[in-house]
Amino acid sequence: MSEFESAPASTPLLAVENLHKTFDMHALGDKRVVGLEDVSFAVERGEFLAVVGESGSGKSSLLKCLYRTYEPSSGRVLYAGPNGTVDLASCDDRTVIDLRTKAIGYTSQFLDEIPRVPAVDVVARPLHEGGMAVDAARERAEMLLSRLRLPEALWEAYPATFSGGERQRVNLAQAIAPKPRLLLLDEPTSALDPETRAAAIDLLREFLDDGTTIVGVFHNRDVVEAVADRVVVLEDARVREIGPVEAFDREVIA
């Protein structure tokens, strides 16, 4: 049995269909918490879809379901890869691992650092493990850290001692370094100062021009207005609205 069905070129890169996620909290007398309810939308190739909504509306849950850090309770997440379409909601774990290595990147607002690995290697190692020569991987890592304005003095230091904003730069550099086809970003710029945020926006724009597709949760309206094509608004675990970024009031976005 093949997990892949071939997809015509016009299909969206990602099609989310009737996605539901509930959590059963056994310690709380099997209390059921609804994370997402009947969420559907599509993301075209090369598009930047911003996910906005109040705290607790389901933004992070949505991104985690797309990355399979959360296992969707029902619904489909159809990803149109080069070898055909895969349902990320139900494909086996090894397919998910393979896609994470080759095609789908994710970053949260917190760096999941590895003890004793210097900042430059946090970014360079996955590139090297993906087949890039050590020197080229480090060069690329240094270029990204420099563009995200991480002081050169910190490149060889351990991120465990960094400030929130410094860690976020390492985190973002690590996520974009392998140039994934699909990039899932969960508030990757929340702790950045305005100038660094502008540098991050420039980098993300270049990635979009290169064909990367991005689904991102952002709280800063300047980021959304600068890079997003469309906006999906979540409210109480459901999609309230979806449309081009120009169609929304500034209040909705921020």
Added chain:
Amino acid sequence: MSLLEGADLTKIYGDGCESCRARTGDSAGTNQCPVCGSVVACADVNLSVAEGEVLGIVGESGSGKSSLAETLALAADDGGEGESGSRIEGEIRYAGHEGNLLEVDYETRHRLRNGDISLVHQHVRDGLELDFSGGGNVAEKLLSAGWRNYEAVRERVRSLFEETEIPVGRMDDPTHTYSGGMQRRVQIARALANDPAVVVLDEPTTGLDVSVQARVLDTFRRVQREEGVAAIVVSHDLGVVRLLADRTLVMRHGRVVESGLTDRIMEDPHHEYTQTLINSVI
């Protein structure tokens, strides 16, 4: 195709009876059979490891993790019979060998343990001769696999010491003079000596200081990825598994209660016991 697969793996200490499986496990809340008193260390465990993949096994003390790890590493010395008084059932399939690894003869088992599947023991004393030199402990593994040239052996040991970050200058000192973290790295160097396809690590950081733990884990993680060796990592420490494993099994009372992607297990645990385990992390 998986590299290593376990099917219906069961290990019972004691005589065993017809009620053993039904009366033990997660739903029964015990791993000891109330009828015959036998201990069902693990039962009906199914798992697989792909090439280069790291599988984590977590659970509290007595959940059957180490029994399962030893079984997978062919650590029991005589076919289906384990150490005195225990029985192993089920199948272990390995891509490099035809048939059930639990049924191979002594010589094949010896060869597989020296070359293909190696074990890093939970207790240093089970894995190392502490009176021998650190280099000697690693060399012994090479000699078992047929290495004979003195210079070649020393050169290989030296490069394994460098790879696992043990000071080469200490190579000829008795292993009991090494720090705990160094002894653990000697075990890892020894386990990697003959380029195995799978390494089984049983509690790789137990008894080490936090800073030393980080170094041992980072060393193993780097070497594991560079060499593309598959690994099975058994630990009661969720942090260890989180750092190393792609996929994770959660065990309780000798049974696998949940399995999945490691980040999914950590952030979206389904089973009641897994939720308790995750919520108990300090």
